[in-house]
Structure formats: C-alpha cells, structure tokens
Amino acid sequence: MRITDKHCDIAYKNHYIMPSLKHLHDITTLDASGNMLKLTVQDIKNLPPNIENLILNNNSISTLINCIHFPPTLKGLSIIGNNIPILDGTLLYYIEVLDMSRCRVNRVVNFPPIIKELNLADNLLYVIPSLPITLIDLNISSNLINTFPTINHRMCNLDISYNKLQRYPQNEVTKTIGKLNLTGNTCCTTDIYESDRYPSTSCTGGYTYNNTYGYNNSHYSSDHLYKTSYRKTGTCLNDLSERKHFVL
Numbered sequence: 001m002r003i004t005d006k007h008c009d010i011a012y013k014n015h016y017i018m019p020s021l022k023h024l025h026d027i028t029t030l031d032a033s034g035n036m037l038k039l040t041v042q043d044i045k046n047l048p049p050n051i052e053n054l055i056l057n058n059n060s061i062s063t064l065i066n067c068i069h070f071p072p073t074l075k076g077l078s079i080i081g082n083n084i085p086i087l088d089g090t091l092l093y094y095i096e097v098l099d100m101s102r103c104r105v106n107r108v109v110n111f112p113p114i115i116k117e118l119n120l121a122d123n124l125l126y127v128i129p130s131l132p133i134t135l136i137d138l139n140i141s142s143n144l145i146n147t148f149p150t151i152n153h154r155m156c157n158l159d160i161s162y163n164k165l166q167r168y169p170q171n172e173v174t175k176t177i178g179k180l181n182l183t184g185n186t187c188c189t190t191d192i193y194e195s196d197r198y199p200s201t202s203c204t205g206g207y208t209y210n211n212t213y214g215y216n217n218s219h220y221s222s223d224h225l226y227k228t229s230y231r232k233t234g235t236c237l238n239d240l241s242e243r244k245h246f247v248l
Helices: 041-045 065-069
Strands: 002-004 007-009 029-031 053-055 076-078 086-088 097-099 107-110 117-119 137-139 157-159 179-181 192-195 208-210 213-215 225-227 230-233
Touching: 041 065
Parallel strands: 007 029, 029 053, 053 076, 076 097, 086 107, 097 117, 117 137, 137 157, 157 179
Antiparallel strands: 002 007, 179 208, 192 230, 213 225
C-alpha cells in the first residue's frame, strides 16, 4: 500500500477482496486497479469512509448491482477493462463521472441520475438511449452505433468517432454541441454546418469540429465558453483527415 497526500494506491497487489481501509479517513482517491476484485458488498464496506474517486480498472467486475452501497461521498468511478455487459446506472445515485470504456458493454438500461461525464468508448453498443439533461461530456467512440443519439442542449463534448453513422442530424440541439467528433464514420448529408473561420479539408470518413458553442478545456465554467459562426454547406463530408477540434 502506498499513501500520498489524499491518494491511496493498492494497484496490482493480487487482491481478491478489498483490504479494510475504513481507518483511512483522509483518503479521497483510491486506486485498486489490476487486482481480482468483484466489487462485492464487503469490498464496498471496506472503502475509506470519505472516498470521492474510486479506480477499479482491470479487475473481475461483471455487475454494478452492489453499487447501491456506495457512500454518498463517491463522485468519480473508473472501471475500465472489466466485463460488464449491461450499464444500469439507476443504482449509481451519487456518481457524476463514470469511465466504463473497454468493458464489453452492449446495452444501456439507464444512466446514473446525476451523471456529468461518461466514457463508454471501445464497447459493443449499437444504440444509445436519450441522454440525461445532466450529461455534458460523452465519449461513445469505437462502438457499433448507427443512429445519432438524442442529446440535450447542455452537451459540451460529444465523441462519437469510429462508429457506423451514415447521417448527422443537423438541428437546433445538435448545433449547440461544444466539441463534436465524428471522425471515422461515413456521415454524408446535405445539411452540414461548418465554421466560416476554417476552410473545408478532406479526411478519412468523418469530421471533427467545435460547434456553435465551444468548450475551452476547463471545468465546465461559462467563462470559458466561446462562440463561432457557421455557414450551411451542401457538402458530402466523406473524406476530411487532418481536421482537429477548432479551438479559438
């Protein structure tokens, strides 16, 4: 075990059961990656009492059913590289940031009720349900999605690159996405909006751009929002590869 400030590291120690850390009242971040934990009720009871961020990457977790026992202090959960086919976030009452990339997720039943940032990249998803109003940052890249998700008007960042999209629905809500990444899709439409400040470029199957409201890589403060103007084009964007996020 290694403790630095408010961080405790027990990664890659071959733990089958979470060791008791209930006495570590000052710890707010715990990294227990690379063990063989299944996230049992006892594992959760052994967590530091004031835990805020929990990292359980590359363990043996297959279900989130015991997450109902998480303490209300826990806001961030990373479970990358586990095998959790279904995301049912109804029991993740307090989670605001969730990373479930590379978990072989093939279905989303519900999102966590107050989720703000969600990473579901590199999974097996075909469909994404309507997104909650609280969600402002979503990564669903490298899945099998062929329909653009129903988003909310508060979305700051959406990465839907390397999926199976053939159409990008341009409407008043999608035009307010701050940073949108569609690289690696075959989006082809006559209803594309593109920034007046940046010329058209060609790339491999998709495009990435900052939309009407951009987000300047700070923590969701309106002080860092900036605005660009867009013109409507009749271009089929099949091929745009060097394009980067437009940041003023």
